[in-house]
Amino acid sequence: MLNFNEIEKKWQNYWQEHHCFEAVTGDKSRTPYYILVEFPYPSGAGLHVGHVRSYTAQDVLARVKRMQGYNVLFPMGWDAFGAPAEQYAIKNHIHPKDAVKANIHTFKAQMQSLGFSFDWDREFSTTDPEYYKWTQWQFLQFYKHGMAYKAKKDVNWCPTCKSVLSNEDAAGGVCERCGSKVVQKEKEQWMLRMSDYAEDLIKGLDDTHFADRVKLGQINWIGKSTGAEIDFTVQETGDKLTVYTTRCDTLFGVTFMVLAPEHPILEKLSSLITNMDEVRKYQEFAKSKSAFERTEVNKDKTGVKLEGITVLNPITNKAVEVFISDYVMMGYGTGAIMAVPAHDQRDYEFAKKFGVPIVQVIEGGDLSREAYTGDGKMINSGFLNGFTNKKDSIKKMLGYLKEKGIGREKVNYRLQDWIFSRQRFWGEPIPMIYCEKCGWQPMKEEDLPLLLPDVAEYEPTDTGESPLAKITDWVNTTCPCCGCPAKRETDTMPNWAGSSWYFLRFMDPHNDKEFASMDALKYWQKVNWYNGGMEHTARHLLYARFWVQFLYNIGLVPNKEMIDIRVSHGMVLGPDNQKMSKSKGNVINPDDIVREYGADTLRTYEMFMGDYQQDVPWSTESLRGCKRFLDKVERLSKKVNDKDGFSEGLVVLQNKTIKAVGDNLSRMSYNTYISSLMILTNAYDDLEEITKEDYHLLLTLLNPVAPHMTEELNEALGYEPLCYAKWPTYDEKYLVEKEKEIAVQVNGKVRATIMISVDDSEDVIKEKAMKAENVIRHISGKEIVKVIVIKGKIVNIVVK
RNA sequence: GCCUGCGUGGCGGAAUUGGUAGACGCGCUGGACUCAAAAUCCAGUGUUAGCGAUAACGUGUCGGUUCGAGUCCGACCGCAGGCACCA
Numbered sequence: 001m002l003n004f005n006e007i008e009k010k011w012q013n014y015w016q017e018h019h020c021f022e023a024v025t026g027d028k029s030r031t032p033y034y035i036l037v038e039f040p041y042p043s044g045a046g047l048h049v050g051h052v053r054s055y056t057a058q059d060v061l062a063r064v065k066r067m068q069g070y071n072v073l074f075p076m077g078w079d080a081f082g083a084p085a086e087q088y089a090i091k092n093h094i095h096p097k098d099a100v101k102a103n104i105h106t107f108k109a110q111m112q113s114l115g116f117s118f119d120w121d122r123e124f125s126t127t128d129p130e131y132y133k134w135t136q137w138q139f140l141q142f143y144k145h146g147m148a149y150k151a152k153k154d155v156n157w158c159p160t161c162k163s164v165l166s167n168e169d170a171a172g173g174v175c176e177r178c179g180s181k182v183v184q185k186e187k188e189q190w191m192l193r194m195s196d197y198a199e200d201l202i203k204g205l206d207d208t209h210f211a212d213r214v215k216l217g218q219i220n221w222i223g224k225s226t227g228a229e230i231d232f233t234v235q236e237t238g239d240k241l242t243v244y245t246t247r248c249d250t251l252f253g254v255t256f257m258v259l260a261p262e263h264p265i266l267e268k269l270s271s272l273i274t275n276m277d278e279v280r281k282y283q284e285f286a287k288s289k290s291a292f293e294r295t296e297v298n299k300d301k302t303g304v305k306l307e308g309i310t311v312l313n314p315i316t317n318k319a320v321e322v323f324i325s326d327y328v329m330m331g332y333g334t335g336a337i338m339a340v341p342a343h344d345q346r347d348y349e350f351a352k353k354f355g356v357p358i359v360q361v362i363e364g365g366d367l368s369r370e371a372y373t374g375d376g377k378m379i380n381s382g383f384l385n386g387f388t389n390k391k392d393s394i395k396k397m398l399g400y401l402k403e404k405g406i407g408r409e410k411v412n413y414r415l416q417d418w419i420f421s422r423q424r425f426w427g428e429p430i431p432m433i434y435c436e437k438c439g440w441q442p443m444k445e446e447d448l449p450l451l452l453p454d455v456a457e458y459e460p461t462d463t464g465e466s467p468l469a470k471i472t473d474w475v476n477t478t479c480p481c482c483g484c485p486a487k488r489e490t491d492t493m494p495n496w497a498g499s500s501w502y503f504l505r506f507m508d509p510h511n512d513k514e515f516a517s518m519d520a521l522k523y524w525q526k527v528n529w530y531n532g533g534m535e536h537t538a539r540h541l542l543y544a545r546f547w548v549q550f551l552y553n554i555g556l557v558p559n560k561e562m563i564d565i566r567v568s569h570g571m572v573l574g575p576d577n578q579k580m581s582k583s584k585g586n587v588i589n590p591d592d593i594v595r596e597y598g599a600d601t602l603r604t605y606e607m608f609m610g611d612y613q614q615d616v617p618w619s620t621e622s623l624r625g626c627k628r629f630l631d632k633v634e635r636l637s638k639k640v641n642d643k644d645g646f647s648e649g650l651v652v653l654q655n656k657t658i659k660a661v662g663d664n665l666s667r668m669s670y671n672t673y674i675s676s677l678m679i680l681t682n683a684y685d686d687l688e689e690i691t692k693e694d695y696h697l698l699l700t701l702l703n704p705v706a707p708h709m710t711e712e713l714n715e716a717l718g719y720e721p722l723c724y725a726k727w728p729t730y731d732e733k734y735l736v737e738k739e740k741e742i743a744v745q746v747n748g749k750v751r752a753t754i755m756i757s758v759d760d761s762e763d764v765i766k767e768k769a770m771k772a773e774n775v776i777r778h779i780s781g782k783e784i785v786k787v788i789v790i791k792g793k794i795v796n797i798v799v800k
Numbered sequence: 801g802c803c804u805g806c807g808u809g810g811c812g813g814a815a816u817u818g819g820u821a822g823a824c825g826c827g828c829u830g831g832a833c834u835c836a837a838a839a840u841c842c843a844g845u846g847u848u849a850g851c852g853a854u855a856a857c858g859u860g861u862c863g864g865u866u867c868g869a870g871u872c873c874g875a876c877c878g879c880a881g882g883c884a885c886c887a
Contacts (some may be wrong), residue, residue, distance in 0.1 A: 213804060213882095220803060220883060227887080245887060258887090301885085327885040337887045345801085346885050414886055534881070608825070610812055614805085615880075622812060625825050635840090663816075672814065675824035682824095743820035748868045750820050774854080788867050794819045798867050 002634060004598030007712045012115055014711075020723040021066075021117040023073035025508065025520050030071035034524050035062045036503055036563075038532035038540075039077045042103035043084055047110040048580070049588050049618065050572045053606045054531050056705070057569065057670060059116045060607065061529060063704040064665060066117075067727035073524060075506040076111065076118040078104050078125035081132075082495035086426035090458050096426045100127055110591060114599045115707050122509040126498030131505065132428045133449030134515035135498055138551070139420075140431060140442050145554060147193045150440065153419055157185035157464065164423040164464045183288050187464065189421035190430055190491065194546050198222050198413035200560075201545055207559075210541075210566040211613070217537045218545075223414025228398055230338065230407040232257060232311040234265075235319050236272055241265060241311055244333030244412060248401065249393035250340040252381040253361035254313050255351065256321045258303070258337050260330040261286040266306075274308040279324060286326045301327060301350045313338075314406040315382070325350060333412055345371045418543065420493060425458045425467040427492030435479035435486035444480050450488075466490045499540060500547040503527050504557065518558070527563045534568045541566065567668065570615040572606070577617045588618050600706035601627045607670035607705050626674075630706060633681055633698065637713055641689040650694055653683050655734035661701055662730075670705075677702055692717050700725050744769040745796040746778040754795075762789050769795040 015021060023032075037058040040051060062074040080100040089096040104125060111118065124131050142148040155164050158175040164187070175182055202222055205215050227246035234241055243257065259266070261283045270276050282304045303325030310319040327346055328337050341351035342360040348371035351358055358367060361381045365372025378384040378393055383400070387393040401407030421430065429450045431443040443450060453474040458467055468490040469475060479486040501515070508520035532540070544563070551557045573579060574586025581587065593602045605626040610616035646654060657680045664673040680698055684690050696719055703710040703722040714722050736758065742765075744752045752772035756765050766787055769775060775797065782799040789795050 216804065217882070223883085223886070225886070243887080247887080299885090325885090327887090329886070332886045339887090344887070346887075349885090412886075414883095538882075608812090616812070619812065619826070621826050623826095629825080631839090667816075669814095669816090671812090672824080675814075678824055741820085745820085745868070748866095753820070777854095786867070788819095790819060790868095794868080796819080796867050 008599050008708045011708045011711045021119050023119050024071055026523050027071045032524050033065050033070040034073040034527045036527045036530045039079050041079050042107045044103055046106055047590050049590050052590050053572055054569045055116050056603045056606050057612055058531050060704040062117050067725055074118055075122040077123050079499050080125045080127045081427045081498055086458055113594055122506050124509055129449045129451055135428050136431045136448050142192055143442050149191055150188050151191050152186045153189045154184040155187050156182045158182055189419050192418040192420050194418040195415050197546050197549055198415045200549055204561050207561045209564050214537045214566050221538045221542055225412050227410055228407050229410040235310045235312050242334045243336045243338045245338055248397045250343050250361055251315050253340040253342050253359045254338045255359055256339045256356045257311050258323045258325050258328045258339050260328040260335040261324045261326055262330040263335045272308050273306050278304050301353050343371055343373055421491035422494050423464055423466045424492055430489045430491055432489040433486045438479050438481040441479055441481045496543045500544045522558050526559050529565045530563045531567050537568045570613055573615055573617045575618050597627050600630055600709050604705050608674040612668050612670055629678055636684050639689045640692055640695050643691045646693050647691055652734050655730040658728050658730035697728055700728055743794050744772055744775050751775050751778050765789050
C-alpha cells in the first residue's frame with residue numbers, strides 16, 4: 001500500500017515547484033475560467049470540515065477545467081478584519097495583526113495539506129495595507145460620487161459597558177458581555193447609498209446564473225413593494241401628511257392614522273398637541289428599546305393618541321384620530337400609515353386595544369375575531385362599491401387619486417442604506433478628515449493607505465468611539481483642503497467592506513497603481529463560478545453586487561455583474577446530526593482525518609457524502625468506505641498487463657462513464673460522480689487483467705477528487721503527470737447498446753423483462769412481450785384493451 | 801405570519817424530460833482464506849408470505865390526472881433555513 005502521507009507531500013511539492021496551477025493573465029491561447037470559493041475568516045479554530053467540502057468541490061471543478069484546456073484562475077486569500085480577531089486580541093493581549101498572522105499560517109498549512117490547486121501567487125489578506133489601500137481608495141470614490149454621507153443613526157448601546165454593540169453582540173436585546181439591557185443611541189455614521197441601487201440589484205439578477213434560491217434570497221432582502229402615497233391633511237393647520245399603502249382600495253375603511261414615534265411633524269405640531277408630555281414620554285420609551293425588542297412580533301400594541309390633532313381622509317373628508325406607535329417605522333415608507341383595522345391585522349389589534357371604530361369595506365371574514373385580509377365585494381366604499389377584486393379596485397382608486405392630485409403610485413424597498421461605520425479598532429480606517437472650517441474632507445488619494453496605528457488597547461472607549469480616538473498623534477492632522485489643524489475619522493469600515501471586491505483583486509493582485517487594471521479585468525471578465533455558504537447568500541452577495549455596480553457606473557469594471565454562477569453549499573453536521581460545536585463535542589478536525597486516512601480519502605468522502613447543496617451529517621464509517629474504494633483502485637495496479645489500447649469488454653462502460661462523469665459534474669452531482677467511478681472500478685476488479693490505458697483512464701477521471709494517489713499510480717505507469725493530462729472524451733457510437741433489457745407491465749405492474757435489440761420493430765417487441773412466461777399468466781383469459789410500447793423503455797399491456 | 805428547501809430501506813443517498821424505485825456506499829447476516837485476527841474475496845440484504853417460481857404491500861398523509869406517478873396537480877402534516885409589526 002502507498003504511504004499516503006509521503007506521496008501527498010511529494011506531489012504537493014511537485015505542483016508547487018512546477019507552477020502547475022498558475023493562472024496566466026492575458027493568455028490568449030486558452031479560454032479564461034475563474035473559479036472562486038469564499039475566502040475564509042482565519043479564526044483560531046482552524047479549518048472546518050465544512051470548508052473542506054466547498055473547497056474540494058471547487059478544486060474538482062478547477063482541475064477538470066484545466067484538463068479541458070481552460071486557463072483557470074482559482075485563488076485563495078484571507079478575510080481577516082473584524083470582531084473575532086479583535087475579541088481574541090483583547091482577551092489574549094496580543095495585537096490582532098499577530099493573531100491574524102498565526103491563524104493564516106495554520107489555515108494555509110491545512111489547505112496545502114489537502115492538495116487544493118489554488119494559485120498561491122495571488123494570495124492576500126484584506127488586512128494587508130497594499131490591499132486595504134484600495135478598499136479606502138474605493139471608499140473615496142463612493143464619497144466623491146455622492147454615494148457616501150454621514151447621518152445620525154441608532155446603534156445598539158450598552159449603558160453599563162458604555163460600548164457600541166454589533167447586532168450579534170446584542171442578540172436578544174441583551175449585552176452579550178454584561179447582560180444589561182441594550183438601548184438605542186444616536187451616532188453619526190458613514191452611510192453608503194445602497195438603496196439607490198435597489199431596482200438595479202433586482203434587475204441585475206437577470207444577467208447572472210445564480211441558483212434560484214440565491215436569487216430569491218436577494219429579491220426578498222431588497223423587498224420591493226408596489227403601492228401608493230396618499231396625502232392626508234391636518235385639519236387644524238392644513239399641513240400635508242402623507243402615508244404609504246399597498247392597499248389604497250381600502251381608503252374608505254380608514255378609521256385612524258398612526259405615525260412613527262420619531263415622525264418630524266410631531267415637533268412642528270407640538271404647540272397644538274395638548275398631551276405633548278405623554279407623547280415625549282412615549283418617544284423616550286420607544287427609544288429605550290433595542291431594535292430587537294421593537295421588532296419583536298406578537299407583543300401587545302402600545303401607543304399614544306395625539307390630543308388636539310385630527311386628519312382629514314382625502315376621499316371622505318371625514319376627520320380621524322391620530323396616534324403614534326412603535327409598530328410604524330420611520331425608516332420605511334413615509335413613517336406614517338393610514339389604518340384600516342377591518343382589513344389589516346396590526347391595525348385591527350391596535351383598534352381593539354384603543355377602542356377605535358372598525359369599518360368594513362370588503363365583504364368576508366368574521367370581524368369580531370380578526371381582520372379580513374382576503375378578497376371580496378367592496379362595500380361602504382363610494383365609487384368602489386360592487387368591485388369584487390383587489391386588482392381592479394386598486395387600479396380604479398389609483399386613477400381617482402391621481403386625477404384629484406391627492407395620491408400617486410409609489411414603489412418602496414425594504415433595502416436600506418448601508419451603515420458603513422464601526423466603532424472598532426480592527427478594520428480599515430475611513431480616510432476622511434474633519435476640519436472646523438471645511439467640514440468633512442476626503443484624504444488625498446496619493447496619501448493612501450491610511451495605516452492603522454499601533455495601539456495598546458483595542459477596547460472601545462467610554463464614549464462609544466473607536467479606540468483610535470485615543471491615539472491623538474494619529475487623530476490630529478491637517479485639513480487636505482485648507483491646511484488648518486483637523487481631525488481624522490476614527491470609525492473603521494465594516495467586515496463586509498474588504499470582501500465586497502476581493503474577487504476583483506484576485507484578477508490583478510500585485511498591482512500597485514490601481515485596484516486592478518482594466519486589461520486584467522477585461523481578460524478575466526467575471527467570476528464564472530462562485531461557491532460559498534448559505535449564510536452569505538443574502539448580505540455578502542448583495543454588498544458585493546452593489547459595490548461592483550457602483551464601480552461599473554463610474555467606469556472602473558467591465559461588467560455590471562461580475563459573478564455569473566453562484567451556488568451555496570450545505571453544512572457538514574456532526575455525527576449526531578447537530579451543527580458542529582465545541583460545546584457539543586461533535587467537532588471533526590480535518591487534520592486528524594488527513595493524518596489517519598489521507599487527504600484523498602477526506603476529499604473523496606466529502607464529495608461522496610451527499611447532495612452538495614444539502615446539509616449532511618458526518619459519518620466516519622462512510623469515510624472508511626471511501627478509503628476502501630481508493631485502496632481498491634490502487635490494488636488494480638497489480639492487474640495491469642502490457643497490452644495496448646483499451647480492453648474490448650470495457651469500452652462501452654468506459655464511454656458511458658466518461659459521459660456520466662461529465663454530466664454529473666456539470667450539475668454539481670459530486671456524489672454520483674464518485675459512484676460512477678466506483679462502478680467502473682468494480683468492473684475492472686471483476687476482470688483478471690486490464691490494460692495500461694484502461695487504468696490510465698480511471699486514474700484521470702478520479703484525479704480531480706483524489707489527485708495525490710492518482711498522480712503516483714499514473715507515474716508508475718509511465719505517463720506524464722496528470723496535472724498536464726487532457727480530460728477524456730467519449731464516442732457516441734459506444735453509447736448505443738445493441739441489446740437492452742426492458743420491462744413488460746400488465747396494467748402498470750412489472751411482470752417480466754425481455755431482451756430487445758435496437759433493430760426490433762414495435763411489432764417484434766410486442767410479440768416478445770406477449771410471449772414472456774409470466775406475462776402470459778397475467779393476460780390469459782382476459783381481453784387486451786391496448787398495448788403501449790415505448791421504444792427502448794417499456795411495454796405496458798392493458799387488460800380487462 | 802410570509803418566503804424557500806426537504807420528507808425514499810437500519811443509515812448517507814440514487815432514479816437528468818412521468819417509464820423495471822432503492823444505483824453507489826455504509827451497516828448487518830452467512831461463507832472462504834487464517835492457529836487467530838486484520839485486510840481481502842464470495843453470497844445475501846425494502847417489508848410480509850413461500851423451499852421456490854412468485855404474490856401482496858411499499859417513496860410523509862389523503863385525494864386527483866395518466867396505460868403508467870418518488871417525479872405532475874390539489875389539500876394537509878412534519879422537519880430545516882431565511883425574513884419578520886415593511887403598512
